[in-house]
Amino acid sequence: MQPVVTVGLDGSPESLAAARWAADEAEKRKLTLRLMHAWPLLAPEPTRVPSEVDQNYWAKRLVHTAQAELQARHPGLSVVGNLVADDAQNALLQAATESEMLVLGSRGLEPVQSYFLGDVSMPVVARAERPVVLVRGPSDGEGAAPAPAERVVVALKLHGSSDDLLDFAFHSAAARGVPLQAVHGRSVPLHARVPWGVDHNVTEEITGDAQKELGKALRPWREKYPQVDVVEGIRLDSPAKAVVRAAEGAALLVVGRREHRPGLAPHLGPVAQAAIHHGRCPVAVVPHA
DSSP: OOOEEEEEOOSSHHHHHHHHHHHHHHHHHTOEEEEEEEOTTOOOOOSSOOGGGOTTHHHHHHHHHHHHHHHHHOTTSOEEEEEEOSOHHHHHHHHHHTSSEEEEEEEEOOGGGOEEOOTTHHHHHHHOSSOEEEEEOSOSSSOSOOOOOSOEEEEOOSSSOOHHHHHHHHHHHHHHTOOEEEEEEOOOOGGGEETTEEOHHHHHHHHHHHHHHHHHHHHHHHHHOTTSOEEEEEESSOHHHHHHHHTTTOSEEEEEEEOOOTTSOOOOOHHHHHHHHHOOSOEEEEEEO
8 A cells, every 4th residue: 555644534623624734744745645434334335326325425425525625725635535334443543554644633622621532532542553643623712823833843751762753753844844843851850949949050960961862862863854953952841841832833743652562551641641632733643662
């Protein structure tokens, strides 16, 4: 199968927003866009049947309408429709294994409640073998969102392998022709806290050590993607808060997720959870070792 960007469609405004984002991304990466709708009750496709008795009529219309809009917006983009007679979660997980990335819509709530993901999206994000991008819908009760800044933000832990995460982040920045902002958050330890604030000698040492580690982690990727300008940032704050604040107004936030290990329930770490629930820009969750 040729490389594709797959987007899940369910007829909601959020999934259409995800499809539009996915079309832009597929065009940037010169990939095919696959529009997928899954429903267990889809009937085997007959050779010819009137629309009034076609059990799949509304599913076909959903995909064909989106396909027509996106093809008009992106005349040179290859867009294919895909109807799958299966549970949505199973279908999306299978699609993720066949795609460069999977794109899903996120549903909005009132600002005080942030926003939630449906019963399907969270398990897919936690289990998918390939990157999953979550795109917020247009109706989130927060008014017009600010225009995205021309940068991609990636969150780094600086321990363990981050090759898949950095490859995705650098590739995303290169495809857009924008800078990459690499962010590492590190909480201030208790021994650095003093009655008047923090001990600056300790915080300077922490920042200096983290800066060296960050530079070392980024060095091979700077060499692989010399066209990408990189901005490094160490923030003395909890990693989750540091990442969400750094990504305000960004075009894309990239966070990592440890690959699922046999015998352990799939889960998302605190940084990925914070990014998904509080980040306003599209969030890419990338599984890595």
